[in-house]
Amino acid sequence: xxxxxxxxxxxxxxxxMRPGEDAPDDVDDMMAxxxxxxxxxxxxxxxxxxxxxxxxGRLLSVRAVEAKAALDGRPNVALRKETQKEADRIFxxxxxxRITQAVYSPYGFYERLATFWMDHFAVNARKVYETHMIVPxxxxxxxxxxxxxxxxxxxxxxxxxxxMLIYLDQERVEATANxxxxxxxxxxxxxxxxxxxxxHTMGADAGYxxxxxxxxxxxxxxxSVDNRSLEIAYRPRGRTNxxxxxxxxxxxxxxxxxxxxEDLAVRPETARFICRKLVSHFIxxxxxxxxxxxxxxxxxxxxxxxxxxxxxxLDQPRAWSGEMSKVIPPFDFVVTGxxxxxxxxxxxxxxxxxxxxxxxxxxxxxxxxxxxRDKPGVARALTIEALKRxxxxxxxxxxxxxxxxxxxxxxxxxxxxxxxxxxRMAARALGRDVEPEEFVEAALGDGARDVTRxxxxxxxxxxxxxxxxxxxxxxxxx
Amino acid sequence: xxxxxxxxxxxxSASAASVMLWPLAxxxxxxxxxxxxxxxxxxxxxxxxxxxVQPYGxxxxxxxRAGLALTPETGLLxxxxxxGLDPSAASLLPLYRAGELGFVHATAGPxxxxxxxxxxxxxxxxxxxxxxxxxxxxxxxxxxxxPRSAGRRAIDVNASMELILSxxxxxxxxxxxxxxxxxxxxxDMLARLYxxxxxxxxxxxxxxxxxxxxxxxxxxxxxxxxxxxxxxxxLTGGLLRENYRIASFSIGGWDSHRDQKQLxxxxxxxxxxxxxALKEGLGEEAWRNTSVxxxxxxxxxxxxxxxxxTEHGTGSLAIIAGGAVAGGSVMGEWPGLSHDALxxxxxxxPTTDVREIAAAxxxxxxxxxxxxxxxxxxxxxxxxxxxxxxxx
Numbered sequence: 001x002x003x004x005x006x007x008x009x010x011x012x013x014x015x016x017m018r019p020g021e022d023a024p025d026d027v028d029d030m031m032a033x034x035x036x037x038x039x040x041x042x043x044x045x046x047x048x049x050x051x052x053x054x055x056x057g058r059l060l061s062v063r064a065v066e067a068k069a070a071l072d073g074r075p076n077v078a079l080r081k082e083t084q085k086e087a088d089r090i091f092x093x094x095x096x097x098r099i100t101q102a103v104y105s106p107y108g109f110y111e112r113l114a115t116f117w118m119d120h121f122a123v124n125a126r127k128v129y130e131t132h133m134i135v136p137x138x139x140x141x142x143x144x145x146x147x148x149x150x151x152x153x154x155x156x157x158x159x160x161x162x163x164m165l166i167y168l169d170q171e172r173v174e175a176t177a178n179x180x181x182x183x184x185x186x187x188x189x190x191x192x193x194x195x196x197x198x199x200h201t202m203g204a205d206a207g208y209x210x211x212x213x214x215x216x217x218x219x220x221x222x223x224s225v226d227n228r229s230l231e232i233a234y235r236p237r238g239r240t241n242x243x244x245x246x247x248x249x250x251x252x253x254x255x256x257x258x259x260x261x262e263d264l265a266v267r268p269e270t271a272r273f274i275c276r277k278l279v280s281h282f283i284x285x286x287x288x289x290x291x292x293x294x295x296x297x298x299x300x301x302x303x304x305x306x307x308x309x310x311x312x313x314l315d316q317p318r319a320w321s322g323e324m325s326k327v328i329p330p331f332d333f334v335v336t337g338x339x340x341x342x343x344x345x346x347x348x349x350x351x352x353x354x355x356x357x358x359x360x361x362x363x364x365x366x367x368x369x370x371x372x373r374d375k376p377g378v379a380r381a382l383t384i385e386a387l388k389r390x391x392x393x394x395x396x397x398x399x400x401x402x403x404x405x406x407x408x409x410x411x412x413x414x415x416x417x418x419x420x421x422x423x424r425m426a427a428r429a430l431g432r433d434v435e436p437e438e439f440v441e442a443a444l445g446d447g448a449r450d451v452t453r454x455x456x457x458x459x460x461x462x463x464x465x466x467x468x469x470x471x472x473x474x475x476x477x478x
Numbered sequence: 479x480x481x482x483x484x485x486x487x488x489x490x491s492a493s494a495a496s497v498m499l500w501p502l503a504x505x506x507x508x509x510x511x512x513x514x515x516x517x518x519x520x521x522x523x524x525x526x527x528x529x530x531v532q533p534y535g536x537x538x539x540x541x542x543r544a545g546l547a548l549t550p551e552t553g554l555l556x557x558x559x560x561x562g563l564d565p566s567a568a569s570l571l572p573l574y575r576a577g578e579l580g581f582v583h584a585t586a587g588p589x590x591x592x593x594x595x596x597x598x599x600x601x602x603x604x605x606x607x608x609x610x611x612x613x614x615x616x617x618x619x620x621x622x623x624x625p626r627s628a629g630r631r632a633i634d635v636n637a638s639m640e641l642i643l644s645x646x647x648x649x650x651x652x653x654x655x656x657x658x659x660x661x662x663x664x665x666d667m668l669a670r671l672y673x674x675x676x677x678x679x680x681x682x683x684x685x686x687x688x689x690x691x692x693x694x695x696x697x698x699x700x701x702x703x704x705x706x707x708x709x710x711x712x713l714t715g716g717l718l719r720e721n722y723r724i725a726s727f728s729i730g731g732w733d734s735h736r737d738q739k740q741l742x743x744x745x746x747x748x749x750x751x752x753x754x755a756l757k758e759g760l761g762e763e764a765w766r767n768t769s770v771x772x773x774x775x776x777x778x779x780x781x782x783x784x785x786x787x788t789e790h791g792t793g794s795l796a797i798i799a800g801g802a803v804a805g806g807s808v809m810g811e812w813p814g815l816s817h818d819a820l821x822x823x824x825x826x827x828p829t830t831d832v833r834e835i836a837a838a839x840x841x842x843x844x845x846x847x848x849x850x851x852x853x854x855x856x857x858x859x860x861x862x863x864x865x866x867x868x869x870x
Contacts, residue, residue, distance in 0.1 A: 411678070413681055413682075413695065415681075416682060417685050417695030417696075421696075421697045424660075424697075436596065451674060455667050457594070458595075459664075459667060460661075460731075460733035461522045461595065462599075464667065468671055472671055
């Protein structure tokens with residue numbers, strides 16, 4: 001039996017149902033989320049965008065001064081440690097904020113899109129010192145505000161962000177100027193160029209020449225990040241005498257990098273690569289042409305307007321089929337699970353606070369029966385630790401290709417064991433006042449199979465009843 | 479389905495009929511000054527009392543439960559010439575012989591439907607009678623009624639959701655990593671949950687220890703489960719040796735709808751280890767002042783089903799242990815297993831209400847008045863503290 005529109009909308013295109021939240025009734029409801037969601041600030045970076053730039057600037061200055069002193073033989077190890085600790089703390093708080101954002105946001109489709117694009121433009125927050133603070137900033141200022149407009153705008157915002165340039169080892173400059181180089185000079189860093197073509201725009205299967213890659217890399221080599229202010233500068237690496245790239249000519253102007261990104265954004269290979277990726281993410285590992293083709297048409301017609309492309313996807317009947325072939329990734333599992341428990345917003349805030357004050361793991365019996373509030377150890381284990389154990393730590397993709405969203409990546413003995421373990425822990429910690437029958441309804445709605453309902457009611461303990469609901473195939477598929 | 483209310487009369491006649499009914503050492507000998515300890519172990523899933531303590535002296539016993547019933551000739555450990563202990567619990571025998579562990583057979587809580595673990599456990603933990611479900615746990619309500627504050631410190635081990643200690647009086651809780659491994663009945667249900675999904679079925683099978691690699695996850699590891707349960711019991715004992723006086727924890731694994739022989743052996747071995755670890759954690763002195771009560775939400779049907787398991791039943795048994803109890807015997811009125819003696823012709827008819835055993839422990843060890851017990855801890859329970867066997 002095919003689940004209702006609302007159930008599929010919540011689970012396949014959102015982070016699942018949450019008691020008290022209205023699930024979308026139709027495609028219009030889902031599309032209406034996008035402009036609304038973009039108007040509300042996410043729960044990270046905690047100090048907001050401007051505040052985070054200030055924090056990062058301050059810490060980076062302190063560290064730059066210390067680094068300079070160290071070179072002169074006067075290192076300050078304590079200061080280095082202290083600033084490292086502060087960056088770690090900032091990151092942990094934001095990582096929890098990312099989970100919280102997905103749990104409490106009523107705009108599930110938008111949140112899923114944000115995650116999709118964060119994987120598309122993958123950056124790892126643990127890469128270097130700066131990224132701890134600016135990867136959350138990257139999501140908040142480059143990805144989230146631009147994910148429903150023209151793809152070219154999103155592409156420029158993502159690539160021309162310090163988080164991306166630092167993550168992909170784009171050359172970073174001290175305040176001194178670089179000597180211009182000729183095209184084709186050796187030691188050109190091609191990492192960013194290759195990733196831009198393979199992962200962010202045309203796709204690895206599109207086919208491009210060595211010259212194309214070298215040209216792209218040459219233009220990108222003009223980009224640099226100031227290591228204190230985090231400002232991006234573009235300084236052309238030299239005159240190019242009309243270098244041709246994919247049929248476009250670049251002359252070494254100060255906006256070559258922008259023009260090149262815009263040109264790449266509207267190439268047909270890019271449209272196909274991204275549309276297929278969207279369908280593969282949301283609907284099926286093997287994206288059906290009947291969904292991809294109308295999206296391509298919308299892309300072409302609108303010059304890459306992502307809102308039109310999403311709409312074209314959702315308008316296809318195949319997007320609503322009952323076949324649940326995809327297995328949800330760990331982040332989705334944890335968020336969907338927490339949503340089913342109807343956590344009160346205060347519980348997470350208390351948790352964040354407890355984590356900050358360093359209460360950490362429990363060493364003594366806890367007084368009282370509060371859950372998150374009194375048990376930061378358990379709360380942490382259910383969120384940040386759980387995602388680490390399941391192989392999807394927040395903002396730490398294993399490579400520039402991002403986390404896999406393919407079914408075979410997340411259907412393994414270790415994964416299933418971790419999820420069952422998580423479900424038991426969550427049931428114990430959060431399920432005291434939950435009735436199993438109501439929980440199945442909250443977690444799965446009309447997506448629950450008969451066998452799941454029967455087993456949940458027959459379970460020997462309430463903990464196991466809730467565990468069965470969360471471990472069920474239909475909870476883990478979409 | 480007929481409902482056999484355990485009446486005061488029934489309990490009294492039971493006491494008259496059996497040699498020794500009162501499970502505690504006499505009140506005069508019990509500790510005073512807040513040294514008394516009480517541990518309630520909830521055996522979740524429906525313990526088959528007929529398997530743990532088998533009435534091999536019952537006419538036609540072997541034939542009544544083909545495949546499960548044992549006799550001393552086939553490995554049952556004789557307790558008193560009529561009852562015998564399942565070999566899976568052999569490690570409890572020394573405690574039994576020392577008078578530190580005993581059984582009350584044919585017990586039940588108030589629940590009579592056989593249908594639903596949650597309702598039955600709710601009634602067992604809330605101490606409610608039929609039709610008047612309480613929202614708090616009986617052990618929590620009892621706490622407030624203990625005259626000496628030193629006796630009131632209670633801890634809920636490893637489960638923040640246990641109803642039995644929930645309520646107005648603040649209790650502490652300790653979450654250990656102990657019970658992270660699945661009980662055998664739980665694993666069985668997961669296999670059924672995945673049976674219609676090839677991908678999940680295959681993955682679960684590969685995660686099981688049976689897959690051979692030894693590389694399986696901890697949650698499917700029976701040894702780890704056994705060790706975790708023992709750790710939890712030892713930890714509880716340690717907490718009670720120090721400041722705490724009342725504790726509760728759960729041991730599951732009893733819902734043996736399939737392959738009971740194997741499932742029960744594992745659950746029973748886990749439970750046996752828990753008793754020994756609890757005693758070890760308490761140490762000799764504290765153990766002397768301790769009573770332990772292990773109870774389950776319902777028993778199981780007399781006859782096996784088609785899967786080598788048993789369906790839910792009614793009468794089961796309670797286990798009592800500790801230096802403060804008079805163990806070394808199987809107490810309770812034995813109702814018999816003839817067709818007419820069975821409840822609805824299906825399962826062991828209960829003759830003792832488990833709440834009466836708990837009430838006696840609270841009365842004797844913690845000086846909670848009878849008035850409070852029958853009005854606040856177990857409202858409606860027919861409990862008479864003046865009866866002869868209570869005074870010893």
